[in-house]
Amino acid sequence: xxxxxxxxxxxxxxxxxxxxxxxxxxxxxxxxxxxxxxxxxxxxxxxxxxxxxxxxxxxxxxxxxxxxxxxxxxxxxxxxxxxxxxxxxxxxxxxxxxxxxxxxxxxxxxxxxxxxxxxxxxxxxxxxxxxxxxxxxxxxxxxxxxxxxxxxxxxxxxxxxxxxxxxxxxxxxxxxxxxxxxxxxxxxxxxxxxxxxxxxxxxxxxxxxxxxxxxxxxxxxxxxxxxxxxxxxxxxxxxxxxxxxxxxxxxxxxxxxxxxxxxxxxxxxxxxxxxxxxxxxxxxxxxxxxxxxxxxxxxxx
Ligand code: UTP
Numbered sequence: 001x002x003x004x005x006x007x008x009x010x011x012x013x014x015x016x017x018x019x020x021x022x023x024x025x026x027x028x029x030x031x032x033x034x035x036x037x038x039x040x041x042x043x044x045x046x047x048x049x050x051x052x053x054x055x056x057x058x059x060x061x062x063x064x065x066x067x068x069x070x071x072x073x074x075x076x077x078x079x080x081x082x083x084x085x086x087x088x089x090x091x092x093x094x095x096x097x098x099x100x101x102x103x104x105x106x107x108x109x110x111x112x113x114x115x116x117x118x119x120x121x122x123x124x125x126x127x128x129x130x131x132x133x134x135x136x137x138x139x140x141x142x143x144x145x146x147x148x149x150x151x152x153x154x155x156x157x158x159x160x161x162x163x164x165x166x167x168x169x170x171x172x173x174x175x176x177x178x179x180x181x182x183x184x185x186x187x188x189x190x191x192x193x194x195x196x197x198x199x200x201x202x203x204x205x206x207x208x209x210x211x212x213x214x215x216x217x218x219x220x221x222x223x224x225x226x227x228x229x230x231x232x233x234x235x236x237x238x239x240x241x242x243x244x245x246x247x248x249x250x251x252x253x254x255x256x257x258x259x260x261x262x263x264x265x266x267x268x269x270x271x272x273x274x275x276x277x278x279x280x281x282x283x284x285x286x287x288x289x290x291x292x293x294x295x296x297x298x299x300x301x
Contacts, residue, residue, distance in 0.1 A: 007053065007127070007128050007129065007130060007151055007154070007216065008052075008053060008054065008055055008127065009053065009055045009056075009057070009123065009124050009127055009129040009130070010048045010053040010055070010056050010057070010129060010130040010131070010132055011056075011057045011059060011117060011120040011123070011124070011129060011130070011131045011132075012041070012044060012045070012048075012056060012057070012058050012059070012131075012132050012133075012134045013058075013059040013107075013113060013116040013117065013131070013133060013134060014029060014031045014041060014058050014059065014060055014061075014064055014067055014134035014135075015059050015060055015061035015064065015106070015107040015110050015116055016030075016061075016110050016135070017110055018030035018135075018267075020267055020268045020269070021033070021266075021267070021268070021269065021272065027063055028063065028066055029041075029063065029064045029066055029067055030135055030266065030267070031044075031064075031067060031134040031135050032066045032067060032070065033266060033272065034276075035137060035264065035266060035272075035275050035276055035279050036276065036279030036280055036282075036283055037279075037283065039070060040134070040135060040136075040137055040266050040275075041067060041070070041134045041135075042070070042095060043137040043139075044132050044133075044134055044136070044137065045071065045095065045100070046095060047132065047137075047138060047145065047146075047147055048100075048130065048132060048147070049095075049098045049100055050145040050147070050148070051130070051145050051147035051148050051151060052148075053130060053147075054098070054099055054100045054101060055100075055101050055103070055123075056100060056101070056102050056103065057102075057103040057104070057105060057120055057123045058102065058103070058104050058105075058134070059105055059106075059107050059116040059117070059119055059120065060104050060105070060106055060107070061106055061107050061108065061110060062106075062108070067134075068102075068104060071096070071102045072096075072102075073096050074093075077093075078090065078093065081093075103123060105119045105120070105123070107119055110235075111230075111234065111235055111236060112230070112231070112235030112236035112237055112238070113133075113235075113236070113237065113238040114225045114228055114236035114237055114238040114240065114241045115225075115235070115236040117131055117217075117221065117225065117238060117241075118222060118225045118226075118236075121219075121222045124219060125219070126219055127219070128154065128216060128217065128218045128219070129216070129217060130147065130150075130151075130214070130215070130216050131214070131215040131216075131217065131238075132147075132213065132214055132215075133213040133214075133265075135213075135265060135266050135267050136212070136213030136214075136263055136264065136265045136266070136267075137263070137264040137266070137275065138164070138212070138213070138214065138257070138261065138262070138263050138264075139261070139262050139263075139264060139278075140260060140261045141260040141261070141262075142260050144261075146164065146214070146255075146257065146261050147214060149189070149255055150162050150164060150214060150216055150255045151216065153190050153253060153255045154216045154253070157192075157251060157253050158251065159216075159218075159250075159251045159252060159253045160217070160218045160220045160221070160245055160250035160251055160252065161215065161216065161217050161218070161220075161221065161242055161245055161250065161251075161252040161253070162215065162216040162252075162253050162254070162255060163179065163193065163211050163212075163214075163215055163242070163252065163253070163254045163255070164211070164212040164213065164214035164215070164254070164255055164257060164263070165179055165209040165210060165211060165212055165254045165255070165256055165257070166209070166210055166212040166256070166257040166262075166263050167208050167209060167210075167256075168208055168209075168210045169208070170202050170205070170208055171202065172210075173199075173200055173201075173202060173205040173208060173210070174199050174200065174201060174202070175199065175210075176199065176210035176211060177196055177197070177198050177199070177210065177211040177237075177238075177239040178196065178197050178199075178200050178205050178206060178207060178208070178209060178210055178211075179193045179194075179195070179196050179206070179207060179209045179210075179211065179254055180193065180194045180195040180196065180197075180206035180207060181193065181194065181206075181207055181209060181254065182194045189255060189256050189258060190253055190254055190255045190256060191253070191254055191256075192251065192252070192253050192254075193242075193246070193252040193253060193254050194246075195243065195246065196211070196239050196242055196243050196246075197239070198231075198237050198239040198240065209254065209256070211239065212257055212263040213263055213265065215238070215242075218250075220245060220248065220250055221241060221242075221245065223248070224241040224242070224244040224245045224248060225241045227241075227244050228240045228241045228244060264278070277294075281294065
């Protein structure tokens with residue numbers, strides 16, 4: 001693949017209201033809530049950096065300035081750590097030294113994910129790009145970068161859109177965008193997508209494969225977004241725009257999260273608490289103690 005066809009840019013939407021996490025999100029972004037040691041959105045950025053993406057555009061909004069501060073260098077803090085003998089803690093700021101350029105555009109009123117992605121049109125220009133939701137972490141227990149697998153599939157199939165999917169329980173399909181799979185691809189970990197439905201009932205769900213917070217798009221998505229009608233709540237849904245891509249005759253493929261790969265969506269308290277517990281029990285330093293604590297506690301439940 002020639003240099004100009006490399007995927008170098010990523011868009012991270014973080015402008016949503018986060019109402020399901022009130023009051024925790026009254027004055028702070030949900031994407032900055034800690035999961036284990038780091039704010040959720042830092043895992044997202046590190047995943048993008050792992051995949052070689054070093055131009056990152058945040059679609060941000062009101063009450064989200066903590067995200068800009070988190071990804072900006074802080075000479076005073078660095079000086080404090082150096083002069084105060086806190087050298088070891090300097091390692092905690094290494095994520096700022098990966099040579100990544102951060103950009104910001106504001107979505108003043110969150111009018112849906114497709115509206116947020118649309119704002120990235122000038123930033124991405126004629127290049128294919130990644131969209132990674134800022135409130136969802138993808139963890140691979142074997143350390144392999146799932147996004148790299150998506151990029152490989154996107155290139156191999158010449159797709160206009162590649163979607164991450166994970167299998168969910170039938171009783172949960174109403175919470176997700178669900179895809180209708182076509183035939184498996186040669187690698188056996190992906191398939192062509194025939195259709196998508198946003199939050200279907202159990203009866204209407206074409207499968208239990210849910211869209212899992214990561215996408216790769218060609219710039220064709222912007223034309224599809226322009227043709228997308230708002231849903232009943234007035235929001236532009238990205239699932240509807242991808243559906244339009246299919247109707248425009250474009251190829252849409254899915255790559256499946258496999259065993260050992262997991263998506264953590266922190267958008268509601270149940271999933272946020274579970275994510276925090278999973279990261280806490282696998283913490284290098286404190287995981288063992290937390291596991292012992294939970295074992296003791298479980299006798300009281
Ligand atoms: P959600 O679908 O979880 O929406 O967004 P939300 O508005 O943040 O949450 P609730 O429903 O009010 O609790 C998934 C990701 O997309 C971003 C969010 O910030 C989140 O990271 N998003 C969503 C936008 O950037 N703009 C939007 O218009 C909607």
